Amino acid sequence: MIQPVRWADDAVEYIDQRHLPHETRVVRAQTVDELEAAIQTLAVRGAPAIGVFGAYAVALLRRNISDDAAFEAAVQRISTARPTAINLSWAVDRVLSAHDMLAEANTIHDEQRKVDQLIAQSALPLFSGASRILTHCNTGPLATAGEGTALGTIIAAAARRKLSVYVSETRPLLQGARLTMYELREAGVDATLIVDSAAAVTMQQKKIDLVIVGADRIARNGDTANKIGTYGLAIAAAHHGIPFYVAAPRSSFDLSLESGAVIPIEERGSNEVRELNGAAIAEAGTAIYNPAFDVTPARLVTAFITEYGILQPPYAESIPDLANRPALAVLA
């Protein structure tokens, strides 16, 4: 299995995902500048994977920075390198409060692998009558540093029965086209790429059985921030009576937030839209609105798939109840 993030004793090694699928470029990050840039540029991306990366980053920074104030400033930069995914600050806080920071980072990484396996197990019954699946963006091993969330469920289900997977390319950065199609090919799963705007007609014509996506942050009421385009998919799925599932670990739920209205949504630079592979698409100076995420209201989510099983509505009960679940070590 591909390993997007790895502790390398004197560095955090990662695959620069911006060059996939054409090139697997492994990079070593050592300084806070390098660590922060890896997250900000989306060289490392995927909510759980940036959590794992952030955990290793803090352990490395503690080893290299003896001055406490400087260390805290560096940690703050890592923790806030991207605003929407909650996993990043969750992992950083967890490492900070541990006695042995590297051991805790390793535990977070080990847990992510286990969590992903449990999410895939939780999802299996949902695939029992479903063979045509639509997914968005990338939620596989590259996105979690484990087995994947939504894409992990698809790969696990495809090992048991034949699936046809439709993948939306996920403009502007094309994680669906570049990463998900690559991971599905590696896994030997039948997959077809579509442009994002073809998702609705694909639901209509190909009789999609279910849509499954990941999440960057889920509020207490079930409102879900995820990659731009998720909201439109959820609306279209509801319009066609297709179940719409969100697969995400406990660490993606932010129980402190009442609703999606208060999830911070990252707006990224216009060049992500205006240029592709360095070539301009639109004219210089074009005004561009580039929200990296959108928030899907809880009412459009059929269920959440977690390592603790499937969370059904009413989410106002099932999601806060996550706080009462045993820690994973107990569960395992």
Add this chain to the structure above:
Amino acid sequence: MIQPVRWADDAVEYIDQRHLPHETRVVRAQTVDELEAAIQTLAVRGAPAIGVFGAYAVALLRRNISDDAAFEAAVQRISTARPTAINLSWAVDRVLSAHDMLAEANTIHDEQRKVDQLIAQSALPLFSGASRILTHCNTGPLATAGEGTALGTIIAAAARRKLSVYVSETRPLLQGARLTMYELREAGVDATLIVDSAAAVTMQQKKIDLVIVGADRIARNGDTANKIGTYGLAIAAAHHGIPFYVAAPRSSFDLSLESGAVIPIEERGSNEVRELNGAAIAEAGTAIYNPAFDVTPARLVTAFITEYGILQPPYAESIPDLANRPALAVLA
């Protein structure tokens, strides 16, 4: 105003729109191969513009090909160069049945300009309370060889009151990013580019007042074939309670078709999705589903805007009634 198609006595001249906005390359087509290729490659595109181009093409072919069987075979290639837009075969048939083919082609072109002006006039009342508009693909002068359909209404309305226009980039060929943004800049209209999958959140956050698009073929019941992504926009607009208008001339209505289920939908090559500006996005051999159009069910269309005014539901009455309208010369 930009002139995408022009009669040049011994050729049909056109702007190769694949190079816009970076380069305005004017090309001369003389042979049936050149004329057919201009349509098939989308160098000339937009349902009304390919109608005008097809009309001139037939007039030129009649001038150059004396053998009737060879002429008929050439005309057949032009008429079927793209399957979805009805304007192409409509214009070809009209020129074929005329005594003076070039005069008829010129009339079709003149009428298109007049039709576009009338469509813009028809639409003005719809913009009276609307300042935030969302549109898709390109429906301006480049698409009609006149003043534009949907984009023509926007440009005309923007001359009277300040509008903010959101333009979806329109993958795979990016007509929104490349052509509509260019035409709106030329017209001095405030415009913002978004990726296609950001349309739903833009409706939610920017409080879009109306969505307006063009059409390639409209069935007798109001089902509307248009650029891929239109259907998803219509679903999202309905979800947000936003009016969804289709601006199209009489020549885009195919009264012979009972419903959209029988509109032929062109599937185009996978390279349109897999490559951009010659650079690969996904791996070679990637399976791709690339429908160039989708069909929006009539129930999602708030009204049609035509040169004869606004067609309201029930479309089963208002659309077939187009057959009873006076020809444009009488109307003018």
